[in-house]
Amino acid sequence: xxxxxxxxxxxxxxxxxxxxxxxxVIGKKSSRDFTLIDAGLxxxxxxxxxxxxxxxxEIVDIKxxxxxxxxxxxxxxLPEIRKQIPAxxxxxxxxxxxxxxxxxxxxxxxxxxxxxxxxxQHSLKDDYFTFPVDKKLSxxxxxxxxxxxxxxxxxxxxxxxxxALYHREKKILIPxxxxxxxxxxxxxxLHGADASALNDSLKKLSELEVKILLPGHNRI
Numbered sequence: 311x312x313x314x315x316x317x318x319x320x321x322x323x324x325x326x327x328x329x330x331x332x333x334x335v336i337g338k339k340s341s342r343d344f345t346l347i348d349a350g351l352x353x354x355x356x357x358x359x360x361x362x363x364x365x366x367x368e369i370v371d372i373k374x375x376x377x378x379x380x381x382x383x384x385x386x387x388l389p390e391i392r393k394q395i396p397a398x399x400x401x402x403x404x405x406x407x408x409x410x411x412x413x414x415x416x417x418x419x420x421x422x423x424x425x426x427x428x429x430x431q432h433s434l435k436d437d438y439f440t441f442p443v444d445k446k447l448s449x450x451x452x453x454x455x456x457x458x459x460x461x462x463x464x465x466x467x468x469x470x471x472x473x474a475l476y477h478r479e480k481k482i483l484i485p486x487x488x489x490x491x492x493x494x495x496x497x498x499x500l501h502g503a504d505a506s507a508l509n510d511s512l513k514k515l516s517e518l519e520v521k522i523l524l525p526g527h528n529r530i
Contacts, residue, residue: 311335311361314522315480317458320530321361323350323383328428330354331384331526334484335362335372336475337456342368345455346375346391346398347475347484348384348526352432355390374399374444374455378486378526379469380406380417381500382428389438399444403464403471405502407443415439417469420500447473465515467508468496474515481521489515490525 312320317338323330330351337344344367350358359369372395377385380402392398402410409417418439419425428434449464453475463474465488474485487496488511495512498505524530 311365313365314524314530315482317456318477318480318482318522318524319365320524321358323527324354324357329383329527331487332524332530333358333361334524335367336458336460337371338458339366341457342371343456344372346372348378348486349375349388349391350386351383352386352390352428352434355387355394358387358391359394369395370397372398374401376401376447376473376475377403377406378474378484379403379472380410380439381420381469381487382418382424384486384526385418385439389441400441401445401447402443403473404446404448405466406469406471407446410439410441411443413437413440416501417471449473463514465511466502467498467504467506467511469500470502470504472496472511476518481519482524483515483518483520483522484524485515485526487526488512489523490527491523491529494528 319335321333323332334347406417451462453460461476465472468488498508
């Protein structure tokens with residue numbers, strides 16, 4: 311776990327055969343109100359939990375998990391993390407939250423061939439990613455959480471319900487997989503993706519002043 315700035319911590323993804331997304335923890339320590347941004351791939355939950363503990367954050371102080379989107383490499387170990395933090399709420403954009411609640415996992419696997427492969431490799435049942443979502447985001451919200459103010463921006467394209475979190479004062483952007491710090495962008499060939507929408511979302515993000523870019527993969 312690396313402290314990026316006060317109230318923002320970085321847990322690097324541990325890539326293997328399949329990429330594992332980075333996880334960010336936001337919230338000032340004095341608040342005892344922390345938020346996980348994304349969860350990561352299946353089998354990584356103990357690593358993520360141990361990294362949180364290393365910096366002195368009590369697991370019971372993780373109040374919510376906000377998903378930038380619900381692709382497998384971001385949501386894969388969410389069910390296991392929730393077993394260790396059962397009181398933590400899950401917040402997802404309303405488009406992808408509806409899929410999750412209705413048992414439609416196309417937004418998780420992206421393609422039928424990926425679903426078959428991952429279900430076989432990890433013994434995942436069809437309802438593994440079906441659960442209630444505590445808060446459905448739409449974009450445009452201003453969240454007062456952990457002694458900090460974050461804006462939610464709906465940035466469809468990489469997925470239909472992709473969101474970014476933006477801290478206007480510190481100029482921090484957490485864009486999921488929509489844009490990376492190595493000048494690349496997210497793929498747009500999976501379920502719910504849209505190249506035209508992605509282009510519009512990138513234009514929207516380009517209007518923000520960003521000093522710290524914290525993407526879902528690669529360097530920060």
